[in-house]
Amino acid sequence: MRLKGGSSLWIGGGLVFIAIAAAVFAPVLALTDPVMGANLMNAEIPPGWEFPFGTDAQGRDIYSRILYGARVSLTVGIVSQLCNSLIGVSLGLTAGYWGGWWDDVVSGLTNLMLAIPSLVFALAIMAILGPGLVSLVVALGLTSWSYSCRIARAQVLSLKGQGYVQAARILGYSDLRIMFTQLLPNILGPLIVIATLGMGGAILSEAALSFLGLGIRPPFPSWGSMLSEARDQITTAPWLSVFPGLAIFFTVLGLNLLGDGLRDILDPQSTSRRA
Amino acid sequence: MADTLLTLDDVAVHFTVGSTLKGGIKTLRAVDGITLDVRPGECLGLVGESGCGKSTLALAIMGLLAPTRGRVVLDGSDLGQRSRLETARLVQMVFQDPYASLNPRQTVRRTLADPLRLQGVGRAEVDERVMDMLAKVGLRPEHADRYPHEFSGGQRQRIGIARALILKPKLVICDEPVSALDVSIRAQIINLLLELKDEMGLSYIMISHDLGVVEHVSDRVAVMYLGRIVEQGGWQEIFEDPRHPYTRALIAAIPDPFHRAAITAKAKATGEIPSALNLPSGCPFHPRCPLKAERCVAERPMLEAVSPAHYAACHFRDRLG
Numbered sequence: 245m246r247l248k249g250g251s252s253l254w255i256g257g258g259l260v261f262i263a264i265a266a267a268v269f270a271p272v273l274a275l276t277d278p279v280m281g282a283n284l285m286n287a288e289i290p291p292g293w294e295f296p297f298g299t300d301a302q303g304r305d306i307y308s309r310i311l312y313g314a315r316v317s318l319t320v321g322i323v324s325q326l327c328n329s330l331i332g333v334s335l336g337l338t339a340g341y342w343g344g345w346w347d348d349v350v351s352g353l354t355n356l357m358l359a360i361p362s363l364v365f366a367l368a369i370m371a372i373l374g375p376g377l378v379s380l381v382v383a384l385g386l387t388s389w390s391y392s393c394r395i396a397r398a399q400v401l402s403l404k405g406q407g408y409v410q411a412a413r414i415l416g417y418s419d420l421r422i423m424f425t426q427l428l429p430n431i432l433g434p435l436i437v438i439a440t441l442g443m444g445g446a447i448l449s450e451a452a453l454s455f456l457g458l459g460i461r462p463p464f465p466s467w468g469s470m471l472s473e474a475r476d477q478i479t480t481a482p483w484l485s486v487f488p489g490l491a492i493f494f495t496v497l498g499l500n501l502l503g504d505g506l507r508d509i510l511d512p513q514s515t516s517r518r519a
Numbered sequence: 520m521a522d523t524l525l526t527l528d529d530v531a532v533h534f535t536v537g538s539t540l541k542g543g544i545k546t547l548r549a550v551d552g553i554t555l556d557v558r559p560g561e562c563l564g565l566v567g568e569s570g571c572g573k574s575t576l577a578l579a580i581m582g583l584l585a586p587t588r589g590r591v592v593l594d595g596s597d598l599g600q601r602s603r604l605e606t607a608r609l610v611q612m613v614f615q616d617p618y619a620s621l622n623p624r625q626t627v628r629r630t631l632a633d634p635l636r637l638q639g640v641g642r643a644e645v646d647e648r649v650m651d652m653l654a655k656v657g658l659r660p661e662h663a664d665r666y667p668h669e670f671s672g673g674q675r676q677r678i679g680i681a682r683a684l685i686l687k688p689k690l691v692i693c694d695e696p697v698s699a700l701d702v703s704i705r706a707q708i709i710n711l712l713l714e715l716k717d718e719m720g721l722s723y724i725m726i727s728h729d730l731g732v733v734e735h736v737s738d739r740v741a742v743m744y745l746g747r748i749v750e751q752g753g754w755q756e757i758f759e760d761p762r763h764p765y766t767r768a769l770i771a772a773i774p775d776p777f778h779r780a781a782i783t784a785k786a787k788a789t790g791e792i793p794s795a796l797n798l799p800s801g802c803p804f805h806p807r808c809p810l811k812a813e814r815c816v817a818e819r820p821m822l823e824a825v826s827p828a829h830y831a832a833c834h835f836r837d838r839l840g
Contacts, residue, residue, distance in 0.1 A: 407620025411682060414581055415634040416607030425633070429624040 253505025259498025263491075267314035274308035279463045288481045298483040300473065302463075306483065309465040310491050316466035317495065320380050320450040321443040327385030328446075329439045332392025337423050337431075339393075340400030350393065357390040363449060370458040380459055384446045392438050399431035433507045440503030444496035451492065467492050524690055524722050525557040525580065525610075530589035531746075532572075532579050536796065545796050549575040551746035552589070557690065562716065562723040564737030566730055566769060568792050572746040573726045577692045580724070582606055594689060604638060611683040613712075615695040617675035621667035627653070627678055628663040631685050638686065648685065655715060656681045673704035677711065684715060692724045697732060709736060731773050734758055742766045745795055745803045748822060752829035762831035764788070764808050802834070810835055 266273065275295075286303035289295055297306035339350035357365070366383040373379035403409060404427070412422045451468025453459040455475075460466040462473065467488045474484030532550040537543060550572040557563050567573050578584040580591055582598040591598050594609050601609075614620035622630065631649045640648070650660055656677040667675055676696065683691055693712065697705040713736060716723060727733050733740060740757040742750045742765060750763040761767045768788035788807040793799055799806050805815040814834055822832040 407614035407616055407679075408622040410583060411612065411614065411620060411679075412622075413583060413603070414607060414610075414612050415682070415686070416604040416637050417633075418603070421637075425625075426622055430622070 252501040256498045256501025256505055259494050260502050263314055263318060263495045266311050267318050270311040270315060274311050276305045276308050278309045278312040278465050291483050297487040300484055306487050309470060310487055313465040313467045313470060316460050317447045317450060321447040323381045324384035324446045325439055325443040328389040328442055329392050332389035333396045333435060336393040336396025337400055337427060340397040341404055341423055354390045354393050362387040363452060370453060375458050375461050380450055384449050388442060392435060395434050395438055396431055400427050403427055403430055436506050437503045440499040443499045447492060447496060522558055523556040524559045524594060526592040527553050527555040528590045529554055530579060530586045530591060532575050532584055533587040547796050548746050549795060553748055555741060557722050557724060559722055560720060561738050562725055562736050564733035564740040565724055565726045566733050567743035568728055570792055571743045573743055574694055577694050577726055580692060581610060581612055608686050609688055610690045611688040613679050613683045613693040613696045616699050617672050617679055620679050621675055623667055626664050626666055630682055634686055652681045652685050672700050676700060676708050690722045694726045730769050750831040756829040762825050762836040763833045764810050765804050
């Protein structure tokens with residue numbers, strides 16, 4: 245699926261901007277404290293004027309908790325995907341360019357990571373490190389680099405026979421310089437798309453780990469832990485799951501649209517750049 | 520030999536293909552024992568059909584492929600003895616496909632300036648040399664900050680030539696420099712290459728399957744067939760007195776509307792080039808040769824002298840012509 249460059253960039257960028265703004269300005273925008281704002285007198289009030297997104301079983305304002313939850317979700321999503329991209333691209337680029345035994349090692353490792361669900365790996369790491377934001381980022385940042393790696397390697401394999409890569413060697417470029425100046429800029433498009441998808445995936449994985457009690461510890465909010473807490477009341481108080489769900493949905497959608505739009509401007513042959 | 524720039528001594532490049540599980544490993548003799556030299560200021564034409572090993576030989580000369588056997592001596596030193604940066608100052612290459620041979624994400628300026636910077640040339644001199652080179656290949660200064668996709672095929676090939684010459688190499692390998700271009704601009708590019716050769720004192724190896732191009736530019740010609748040289752000599756010997764039936768077939772294939780050439784359609788080779796994996800016995804050209812005799816099936820002809828500077832690998836080299 246390829247949306248028109250301009251609109252997807254702006255819509256995606258807008259959604260991601262809103263999510264980031266929510267995270268940064270959470271203390272200003274929040275109506276109550278996300279943790280200490282509990283008041284059993286206000287338990288499970290449906291969305292209305294006083295509490296726009298309603299309240300949970302402890303009477304905490306869902307709107308305020310979503311704002312603070314954005315901090316966790318975005319930090320985990322962005323930082324862990326940056327780690328994944330860095331690992332995946334370095335391994336894929338070198339494996340594709342050098343080939344030989346290094347390629348065998350990297351390909352084997354990639355297949356291993358693909359064969360075992362990354363969430364299981366992340367669970368194992370979380371079990372060792374214990375719950376918390378840093379261990380979440382580490383666990384998710386070390387476990388889903390295999391897609392970036394595969395894409396980078398496949399792209400490099402198809403590009404390294406191109407005349408300009410051979411020309412660079414003949415012109416005296418070192419291998420690392422060839423990788424950074426000739427190969428990387430030409431494989432960046434698909435990698436950015438993969439990275440934005442991966443950020444969405446990491447946000448979802450954070451939700452899954454929080455759901456299993458390994459993510460952010462309650463009472464501090466993250467979108468995932470809010471969803472898991474809302475599980476029991478999904479029929480009686482649906483707003484508890486709807487609003488964190490929508491927050492995840494729009495953030496992931498925004499990241500995907502942004503990736504799509506970025507791919508278009510990063511490609512100098514696309515017409516939208518000149519338009 | 521001080522008067523040669525490049526010396527190839529029995530150079531072979533073999534590839535192994537297949538696996539032990541699927542019918543065994545075979546050796547593909549892409550280049551099989553080539554001895555050649557190129558003198559300063561000379562243009563050597565290297566001719567042959569697709570798949571005869573011309574490009575493999577070019578890669579071996581550039582040092583991008585290690586020869587299985589033999590030596591490649593360029594300007595007095597073996598390839599292995601030089602660093603990549605040193606080799607870059609000696610030998611460069613113009614590629615066939617002007618679309619795949621330029622990095623789509625680099626401006627022309629960057630493409631030309633980076634190799635100079637790697638050699639440690641100062642910023643001011645880099646700028647000056649880039650502009651100078653653009654002018655030499657017939658591009659305007661404002662072209663420097665454009666991306667490759669903004670140029671036509673002929674202009675791209677000019678950029679490719681500028682990139683090959685920016686380090687002032689001694690030898691330039693032109694691998695089918697015009698075969699991907701429109702016929703209408705081929706002559707421009709060929710003439711540009713010839714002008715720059717004289718201006719900068721370059722030597723060329725002009726690789727082509729098109730004898731017409733080679734005829735126009737070469738001082739000497741080597742004809743390759745299945746990884747070996749079958750005939751080698753000066754321009755005049757090759758084009759006016761070819762002794763190998765394969766050379767005659769190639770010359771017969773040059774379009775000649777006025778029928779000036781003495782060689783007619785009778786000389787044409789029949790059939791397809793055999794696989795380099797499964798070479799015919801004896802002379803590798805015998806399945807296609809109009810002069811085939813029993814001896815050709817049994818015995819492989821060596822490259823032997825017809826006259827002092829003219830060699831042919833055919834049992835009947837003295838009867839032809």
